[in-house]
Amino acid sequence: MTPEIIEKLFPNALPSIAEIEAKYPPRSLPEGARVMRVAPSPTGKMHVGTLYQALLAERVAHQSGGVFFLRLEDTDQKREVAGAADLIINSLARYGLRIDEGVGADGQDIGLYGPYIQSQRREIYQAYAKKLLMDGLAYPCFCTAEDVDMMRKIQEKQGLRPGYYGKYAHCRHLTDEQILENLAAGKPWVLRFKSPGKYDNRIVVKDLMKGNLSMPENDMDIVLIKGDGLPTYHLAHAVDDHLMGTTHVSRGDEWLSSVPLHIQLFTALGWKPPKFAHMAPLQKLDNGNRRKLSKRHDPEASITYFWEHGYPEIAMVEYLLNLINASFEDWRKTNPEKSAFDFPMNFNKVSNTAGALFDFMKLNSISKDVVAAMTAEEVYQAVLAWAKTYNPSFADRLLAHDAYVKAILNIERGIGKKSRKDLLKWEDVENDISYFFDELYQPTLADQLALLAGLDEALIRQVAADYRAVYRYDDSKEVWFDKIKQVGAQNGFASDMKAYKADPSAYRGSVADVAKILRVLITGRVQSPDLFAIQQVMGEDRVMHRLMI
C-alpha cells in the first residue's frame, strides 16, 4: 500500500500511536487485581442479561481489588435510542453495582482511561486502523453491501462456507492502481482486516468457563472501519480493552465464535489478549422449547419489568447471583446476615451450561425471604418509592396514613424465620392491605354470607352480637382467644380442636369456624394475617363498626 493511498484513505490528522499509548499507561494495581467491564449498546431497553453479566464482572473486579468500568458501545448509530444510556447507568446504580470508571449519571466521564463512549473515540480507532493499513494488515474494500450479499448467496448455493475470505475476498486482491481508480471515482469504501489465518489451522482458545476449545483459525477479512468511519465491534473491542487495561472480558456466549478473530486482532496490533469468560444467555420456555430471553418478545427480559412490578432490588441480585453460581444458596444459608455482595465470586464454580431458564418461582421465593428480613419502615419506604412512580393514588394514601400503614406492615413482622412471608413485590401491597381502609372495604352482606356458605345468617348475627358483648381492645391475646372460644361454645361450636376432630358431628363447627366468621366480617376475606394483630392495628371503633350487622 503506497503512502499516497494511505493518505487518501485517512487524510485527517490523527493522533500518533505513541501519543495515544502515553495517555493510557498501564494501571498500577495489586497483584491479582482484575479489571473488568460491562459494555452494553444503548439501543433501547436494558436487558436482564446485561445486569446478570455485569454482576459477575463487578463482583470479580471489586473482590480482587481491581476496577469495574462501564463503556457505552454506540458505534451503530442507526440503532441508538435516546435515553438508553441513562437507563443503563441508572440500572447499574439501582442494583448496587458500583462503577469505578465510565459514564456518570450526568453524562460526564469518570476515570482517566476514557472517553468511555465509543463514538467519542473515533480518532483513536482510526489511528490504529491506519497503523494496520501501514503494516499491510488491512485494505480498503469497495464492495457494496449488495455485492457482499450476492456473493454470500452464491456461496450458500454452492454449499460453500459463506463470508469474505480467501479468493472471495475480492478487494484484497486489488492493485494499487485499481484502488486509486476507485478512490478517484469517489466510491465509498470500508476498511477490512487482511486476515493472516488459514481455516484449516486449528487453534486452542482458552475460556475461563468453557475450558480449552479447539477452533479453526479465523480467515475472514472482517470489516474494521465502517462506511461512516466508526469501527465495528471487533476493532473497538481490541483497541478499547487494550488501552483501558481490561484483564478479563466477560461477555455473552454469542461472542465465542469470534474469539479466534479477536485473538488475531490483538496479535496484529502487537497486544496480549485479555482472558475471556463467555456466559450463556438467560433463557425462557416457549411452547416447550427453550430460547434466549428476547427484549422484543419477552417483557421480563427488560429490567424495567421488575421495576414496574416492584421486585426488591436485593431479591433480583440474589436470584441472579444464584444463577451465576448455585453455591450462593449454601453460602446464604450459612451467612444469613451478610450482604449478598459479600458472596465470594470467582470463575471456578460459575455455572457452565447451555443457559439457565429464568424461574419466577425461585425469584419469588428469594424475594419473600428478602422482604421478610426487612423492617416495617424499610418496607414502607420501598413501597412508597415504588408507588410514587407506578401507583400515584396509592402513594398519596401511604403518605396520608404513614403511621397506620407502618403499623399494618409491622403485623407479624419479627426477626428472620419468625417473620411473615407472604409479600414478595411492592405492587401487591395495595390489595394486601386494602381492607384496613374503610373507603376500600366494601363487601356487601351477601358477599360475606357467600364466603361463609354453610352457616346461616341468624347464627352469624348471633356470633357477631355475642362477640361484640365481650370484646375489649385492651385484652391480651390469650384473653381474647379465650373469649372467642367462649362465644363459640355459647353457639354450639367446639372450643377444643381435638374434641372437635374426635367427634365433629357433636358440634356446629370448631373454634376455627368462629374465627372465620369474625375474620370475614372484619376483613371481608377468609384468609388474613393474625386476626388479633389486625384488630389491634385497626382500632376498637373500626372493629366494632364492622361487627354491627
Place this chain on the structure above:
RNA sequence: GACCCUAUCAUCUAACGGUUAGGAUACAGCCCUCUCAAGGCUGGUAUACGGGUUCAAAUCCCGUUAGGGUCGCCA
C-alpha cells in the same frame, strides 16, 4: 450447510472413576394452628439414547439425538 457450546429431578444445580446420585425451588401429604403465609417432618420425580474403555462410568472415548450459538458496514 460449516464451525462451536451444552446435555443429571418440572426448574437452578452438586458430584470432578467407587455416594442409598445431594441440596434449593416447585409439587403432594402430615404436624403445628383462629384462616392464610411461614416453620417442622415425610414423599415422588433425574444421569437423553447407543456403543466402547475399566474390577468399577453421571463422570473418560466414539457415535446418534435434542437444544443453544456463530457464519453482517448489529453489537
